[in-house]
Amino acid sequence: MFRKIARPAVLMGLSAATGWIAWSGVALLLPVSLSFPILWSIAQSRKIAALVSAGYFLAASRGLPQGVAAFYQSDLWLGLFLWLCASLGFVVVHSILWTANARARPFRYLAAVMLMAVPPFGITGWAHPLTAAGALFPTWGWWGIAAMTAGLMGLVTLVWPAVAMALVSVWLWSAATWTDPILPDRWRGVDLHFGSSLGRETGFYRQRDLIQIVREAGSGSGRVVVLPESAVGNWTPTVERLWIHGFADTAVTVVAGATAVTEEGYDNVLVAISAQDGKVLYRQRMPVPGSMWQPWRSWLGQSGSARADFFANPVVELSGMRIAPLICYEQLIVWPVLQSMLHDPDVIVAVGNGWWTEGTSIVDIQLVCLKAWARLFAKPLVISFNT
Template sequence: MRLVFSIAVAGVSGALAWAGHAELLPLALILPAAWALAPCRLCAGAVAFVYHVAAARDVPQGAAIFFGTADVSGWFLVIGAGLLYALPFAALWSRNFTAWRGLLALLLVSLPPIGVFGWANPITAAGVLFPGAGWLGLAAVIALFAALTRWPLLALPLPLIVTLIQVEPPPAPAGWVAHDTSFLMASGQQDYLADAQRQQSIIEDVYRSDAKVVVLPETIVGRWSDASLFLWGELAQHARNKGQTILFGAELANGSGYTNSVLGLDVDGATPVYSQLMPVPVSMWKPWTDAGAIPQWFEVQTAIIDGQRTAFLICYEQLMAWPPLVVMLGDPDVLVGVSNDWWARGTSIPGIQRSALIAWSRLFGTKLIFAVNE
C-alpha cells in the first residue's frame, strides 16, 4: 500500500507540476517526500522513474513526429532517460530519512552526465516560491528539498500553497518584440526552395516591424552561410538605418559539425551572440560522431543588446536545471528564450518551456522574451 501511494503521488506531482502552468511548479517538490516514503530501494527508484516519465509524457508523441517513426521509439527514449534519472534515487535511498542522500541525488540528476537527461528538475520551482531572491532563493529551495526528504509530511501544505500562488510573467524589455512563426520543418531534409520561401516570408514580416529589437525562433533560418546574406542583406541594411537589432536562430557550420546558435543580423553577415550549451541528445548532439551539434557545456555567454546584458536559452535547455544556472552566472538583465517546436505542436511541451522560463526569469529578476516556431 505504501509503495502504491508513493508511486501514485510521484506520478501525479510530475504530471501536474509539468503541465505548462508556472503556478503548479512547486508540486514538483512532492518528489523528495514521495521518495523518502518509499518502502525499499527498488521502490525508491520506481518513484523517481514514474515522476520523470509523467513529466515527459508528451515526448513520445513529439519524438514520433520529429523522427517520422512510431510513438514506440519515443517511449524508448523516455524510459531510458527515466531509468537514468531513477538510478541515483535508488542508489542513495535509505530506511533512515537523511537529507544529505536526497541532496546528493538531486545534484547527480541536475548536472551532466545524468543531468543531460535531467528534465523536470524540482529546483525550477524556486522562481515561483522565491521570486527575485536569486541565488539565495535557489539555496532556499534546495534546503526545502532536503527538508522534505527528512520530514516528508512537510509536503502536505504544498497543494494548498499552490492554489494561493499567482504568477505574472516578467515583462519584455521596452521596444522588444518576439516574432512567433508557424512553419513545419521536416527533420533530416534539405529543401532549399522551401527554406528560401520560409525565410522570405519572415523577412517581409520583419521589414514592417518598428520594434527596437526583433527576436525570431530557434533555427528558423536553417543553416547560415555566406549565401544567406543574399536573402537577408536588404533587411540588414534596412535594420541598420533604423537602428534596429534582429536576433534569429540558425545553425553555424563548425568543422564537420555545427553549433545551434542565436545570431545578430549585420550588413556584413551575422554575428553569433549565443551558442547552445546542450543540444538535444541523439537528434542533435551525437557523441558517437563529429557530425552533430557541438555543445558549449559550461561556457557563460552574454551579449549587450540595446544596452542591456542579455542571456539566452535555446529550446531543450529550458527543460533542465544546469543550463539556466550557467547563463545566470552572467548576471543578465534580459533572458531570451527561443524554440523551434514544430514537432511538439499539440503537446504540453511549449507550455512547459514557457513556465520554466518564467520561473527562472522571476527567480533572478530579469526581463523575459520568448520566440517560438510552433
C-alpha cells in the same frame, strides 16, 4: 502480501500523479513537484524508491514518445524506447542515493538534486523540483535557490509535515501575487507557425518572407526582433549578405536561430543581423541528445553531430545589453539557466522550434520553466517559438 504489493503501487501512483500535475504547463502548479521528495523519503526500500522515481519522471516527460515519433516520422516504439532510456539517469541516481537512515537522508537527497542539475546526469535532468523556486520565491534570486534547496532537504526529514505546511503557505501567497515576466523595452519576440518547414525550406522566397516579418515587427517601437530556433537555416556568407541588404534602410537588429556547419558537424546558433553586419551571437550549450547531439559519431569516426559546448558563452552582449540565451532543450534543464544567472544578465532570450511537439505538453512545459526562472531572478523575458 497485499500490503507489500499495495504500498509500492500507491506510492508509484501518487508519484506519477505528482509528475503529471506539476508538469502540465501551468507555472503555479510547479510546486506540486515538491511532493516527490516526500514520496521518495517514505519509500521502504531502494526498489520502491526506484519505482517512485520512475513514476514521477515518466509522467512528467509523458510527451516524449509522441514527440519523438513525430520528429522521426516513425512509429511510437522508438519514442517509448527513448522515453525509458531518458528515465534511467533519474531513476538510478535516486535509487542509489536512497537510504533508510533518517539523519543521512537530507544530504543524500541534496546530492541527488545536485547530480540531476549538472552534467552528465543533468543532461536529462528534466522535471527538476528546483524549478519550482520561481513559483514559490519570485524575485528572490539566489536566496530563492537557497530557500528552495533547504525546503527540499526538509521535505525528506521526519518533520516534513511542518515543512510542507510552510511551503504551501508560501505557495498560496505567491499564487495571489503572481505576474508574468515583463518584456524588455523595444524588444519583440515573434512566434511563427511554419511547422516542420522552418529551417528546412531556406530558399530565397522563404528568406524574403522572414525579412518582411521582421521589418513589420520592428516598424513601431521595436528595435530588436527575435525569431525562433532554425529560422534562418544554414548560416552562410550569401545568407548573411541577403539579410544585411534586407535591413539597409532600418535601425532594426534581428536575433534568429540558424545552423553553422563545421568540419565535424554543426553548431545550433543564434545570429545577430543588422544593416551593418551579421555575426554568430551564441552557440548552443546543450542540443537535444539523440536527435541533435550524437557524441558516438565522433567515437566511430563519423561526422554530423551537433556540438555541445556545455559551459561556453553563458551570456552574450548585444546593443549594450547582456543576454542570457536559451535555445529549446536548454529550457528544460537546470544548469544552462543557472550558469547564465551567475553573470547577472539584463534579459533572457529564449527561442525554440516545437513543430514536432504538437499534441503534447512539451512547449507548454518549456514556457512555464522560462517564466519560473525569469520571475525567480526578476529578469525580462523575450520568447520566440515556431509551431
